[in-house]
Amino acid sequence: MTQDLFDSLIAAQKTKTEKQKKIIEIAIKLFADKGFANTSTAEIAKLAKVSEGTIFKHYGTKDKLLLSIILPFVKDSLPTMATEVFSEVLTEDTKTFEQFLTGFLKNRIEFFDRNKEIFRVFVKEIIYKDELKKEIAPHFIKNISLQISRVVEEFKLRGELKDKPTDQVLIYLMTVCGSFFVSRFVLFENYSISNEEVENFFPFVMDGRRNPLSEVSS
Amino acid sequence: MTQDLFDSLIAAQKTKTEKQKKIIEIAIKLFADKGFANTSTAEIAKLAKVSEGTIFKHYGTKDKLLLSIILPFVKDSLPTMATEVFSEVLTEDTKTFEQFLTGFLKNRIEFFDRNKEIFRVFVKEIIYKDELKKEIAPHFIKNISLQISRVVEEFKLRGELKDKPTDQVLIYLMTVCGSFFVSRFVLFENYSISNEEVENFFPFVMDGRRNPLSEVSS
DNA sequence: CAAAAAAGTGAGTGATTACTCACTTTTAAC
């Protein structure tokens, strides 16, 4: 996909009529619930109280309707994530790497919970669409990887983290974080995340072993 | 779904004609690649060099064809997993919890790599089908959760693991392991897993912090 | 307010879908 199409899809979002908003709202619900392939445009039209023609007038094809849901989400959420990592999560109070990760998790849980349905659409469709993967990868690297890399290196310098290659650490961290979100928001859709679970996740994951020395002294 | 249907689908697998084997083989490939909803029975028939009638003669509906792929995989693989956890992974040489988890990861990577395509079908479809989730959950709990729980408790006794509730530890472990498999085998389909990555995963994940005391003494 | 542009409609279209059934071919049992 060209950058032009990407931008035009974003731009199209700016001035939406009530009917368009309703189409998107219903499409998100249905795609999140039943999946893109199992949802017909006729069903979207019916539930959005709109004629099928209106959907195609605005979005051209069913595929472009999907993209006009997913792309703005990606384009908006990734830079926001990058900003918040530094401004809200990594403050003066963040002493340890675990504290940083727990803060990051809390911050993102709040975000993904607000955008739960779009996130579900995103995860369910990115599995199938190679184009979508390729489209999103550079945005992801640019906004997220770079920022987190810096944090990892910062904590390595502070002696908080073992001196493994940053790239590998990044893959490990994304694996662990990604799975937290996907399992809780997509796989177990009605699972409610307790504050305790969030607080304990990284302390256990990053440091689950009982410290032998502190054990001896207690 | 009833236990009867479950068993009958398993039993049907026992005596398969060449055509049936070919149907399953092609169906797995197509479902893994394009997804269940995006694959037509006509396409399966064509590639398997079989008439569409043959598919429906044996499997009745497209849905039952999917189930006759997924259910035997689940029913075979889960008990195998449970057995192997104890016989192959948890040997006398397994001193630490990290060693156990790394052994488990290695063992399962080998397994999922052999069954890569079925695993992809499984992951891609379980997201959509609530029935499938409910069907599989008890098998999962019976075969996996119980076994891993015992290992966790064993290592807690040995003083290797912090004394968090076993249930919560299990959820954390499954999150981390599951994501490893899903990200490597489903999301990044052509990602090749290096031995180094596997060896370093749990040592980093479970103990990523630089030990402050050993640092001082070095 | 008139003209142009944009938004919205819904019946209609050809392609594709999962599935059926009357039929033929192959296999197995005695």
Add this chain to the structure above:
DNA sequence: GTTAAAAGTGAGTAATCACTCACTTTTTTG
């Protein structure tokens, strides 16, 4: 070797699919 059962066929079917287009309604603009 006959027969019955099982396996396999492929043309046919109704339903559904994404999408179109000639048209009406609403909004915007000068």
